[in-house]
Amino acid sequence: MIVSYKERIARRLTLVTALIVLIVFAIxxxxxxxxxxxxxxxxxxxxxxxxxxxxxxxNGEIRFVHKDEWLEQEHSQIQLNPIFIEIVDMQGNSMDxxxxxxxxxxxxxxxxxxxxxxxxxxxxxxxxxxxxxxLNHAGxxxxxxxxxxxxxDARELLTNLRNILVILYPGILISLxxxxxxxxxxxxxxIQKIIQKTNLISQSNLNERxxxxxxxxxxxxxxxxxxxxxxxxxxxxxxxxxxxxxxxxELRTPLSVMRGTLEVLxxxxxxxxxxxxxxxxxxxxxxxxxxxxxQLLSLARVGKGKMSREEVELVSFTQNFAQQSQxxxxxxxxxxxxxAIPLFTLVNEKSLQMILNNLTQNAIKYSEPATKIxxxxxxxEGASFIVIRDHGKGMTKESMDKIFDPFYRxxxxxxxxxxxxxxxxxxxxxLALESDIQVEVVSEKGKGSEFRLxxxxxx
Numbered sequence: 521m522i523v524s525y526k527e528r529i530a531r532r533l534t535l536v537t538a539l540i541v542l543i544v545f546a547i548x549x550x551x552x553x554x555x556x557x558x559x560x561x562x563x564x565x566x567x568x569x570x571x572x573x574x575x576x577x578x579n580g581e582i583r584f585v586h587k588d589e590w591l592e593q594e595h596s597q598i599q600l601n602p603i604f605i606e607i608v609d610m611q612g613n614s615m616d617x618x619x620x621x622x623x624x625x626x627x628x629x630x631x632x633x634x635x636x637x638x639x640x641x642x643x644x645x646x647x648x649x650x651x652x653x654x655l656n657h658a659g660x661x662x663x664x665x666x667x668x669x670x671x672x673d674a675r676e677l678l679t680n681l682r683n684i685l686v687i688l689y690p691g692i693l694i695s696l697x698x699x700x701x702x703x704x705x706x707x708x709x710x711i712q713k714i715i716q717k718t719n720l721i722s723q724s725n726l727n728e729r730x731x732x733x734x735x736x737x738x739x740x741x742x743x744x745x746x747x748x749x750x751x752x753x754x755x756x757x758x759x760x761x762x763x764x765x766x767x768x769x770e771l772r773t774p775l776s777v778m779r780g781t782l783e784v785l786x787x788x789x790x791x792x793x794x795x796x797x798x799x800x801x802x803x804x805x806x807x808x809x810x811x812x813x814x815q816l817l818s819l820a821r822v823g824k825g826k827m828s829r830e831e832v833e834l835v836s837f838t839q840n841f842a843q844q845s846q847x848x849x850x851x852x853x854x855x856x857x858x859x860a861i862p863l864f865t866l867v868n869e870k871s872l873q874m875i876l877n878n879l880t881q882n883a884i885k886y887s888e889p890a891t892k893i894x895x896x897x898x899x900x901e902g903a904s905f906i907v908i909r910d911h912g913k914g915m916t917k918e919s920m921d922k923i924f925d926p927f928y929r930x931x932x933x934x935x936x937x938x939x940x941x942x943x944x945x946x947x948x949x950x951l952a953l954e955s956d957i958q959v960e961v962v963s964e965k966g967k968g969s970e971f972r973l974x975x976x977x978x979x
Contacts, residue, residue: 526708530701537696545685552681556674557649561638564651567603568667604648604668607655615663626650626666640671647671710739718746726754774805781805829866829955834897834904834975835859841873842895845880851889853880857897865904865975871951878944879908879971887912887968904975911968920961924949 523531604626606617612628624644629652632639638651650668654661710733717730729747732740781798790798835857842855876895883893887910896907915923922928926946952959956976963969 526701526704529704529707530697533700533704534693534697537700538693541689541692541696545689549678549681549685553678556677557638557640560649560669560671560674561651563603564638564649564667564669567605567669568651568653568665571605571665571667602670604643604666604670606666607663608666609663610661612664626668628652628664628666643668647675649674711742714739714743714746721750723757726750726757774809777805778802829868831864832867832869832872834863834865834906836862837869837872838876838895838897838906841876841880845877845893849880849884851884852892854892854894855896856894859898863897863899863904867955867957867975871955872957875948875951875955875957875973876906876908878948882944883908883910883912883969883971886910902977904977906973907970908973909968909970914965914967914969915963916965920963923961 602620604618604621606621606626607615608628609615614625626643627641632652638649640647640649648668649671650666653665655663655665714730721728729750730743732743781802785798839855842853846853880893891911894909898905924945926943949959958974960972960974
């Protein structure tokens, strides 16, 4: 059965409060019980102090000094909460007792010889609180005086208190649950309003936001977090729509070129040279489309699953990469470092290889063939870095804000887009985010560009 959040809050708060009330009730009962017993024990001690000096030995038997004192009204009337007294010898045999005991006897416990130690017991049909005092004569213990007081009134008081607490407890719990349930319903009303509002937001009206209520409490923080999430989703959806539109446009262009070329070929017979020229154009379109599809697949794979990281020595890794890129591209790629010791960092080697390859190809594309591409490895304030620098045409500030967007390409001198897919730097950004690599760009129109990869100082 599904229980609402309001019910769960009410139950939890009621459970905690029930435990607290139970502890409070137990403490109240124990305090009253302790207070009543201490009061009776003080009265018993006063009685023992009062009467212990009125007893002496006569013909080897323990007797009262004034027998008539034990015949007074306070000792003979049971209904006046009397004091019961009995004298016993060392074996516990009764030698004398107060008349109000009637045919009953107080209980003698040889092992309880400590002065002023009291306990509760049954004497006949009565429950009493008893104390046992040793009687001495000429330095020798001759017997014991047993003093007791009725515990029935105290027991009735404690029983009534217990019954009242037991009756009150479920009533308090029910009242608490209803009150907690009502207050919990009031407390989650702002959340219910947020739920109702978010249920109305869909892909068609993703630009709507939830009103932030005052004061600035947890509900307001939740509202702002949801609004920020909606803003991120809206931006992501816009980017996805733009990406889909751009991808469709970019793929449609080579297909249109191929279709136009083939349509021209089938209109009339052509010479071998014309067929070769048109076929090369079609193959070029196919190559461009294949490259774009590969880049799109690479971009889609980035972020799928957690990339493993291994320890990579950046100096030798970057130097080997520069040498290999120089052989493959035929361009002068210069490696430089001011480090005399190895430089290690944790990174995914394949991701770093792809990042360097895309940035290097970008530098080659936007610089003159006679200029050098520079790769530099260094360390600054404990953070390792790799710099890819070219001396090409550079970028404007407006272009630098867009270079990491998919399908964006810098314009050439003729005003057209530079050949390529426009996905290389988008892949670099996603790989860098996955690898915790910070990418910084410095560029000036006509003087070249510099991309700096800054690694997290993990080692």
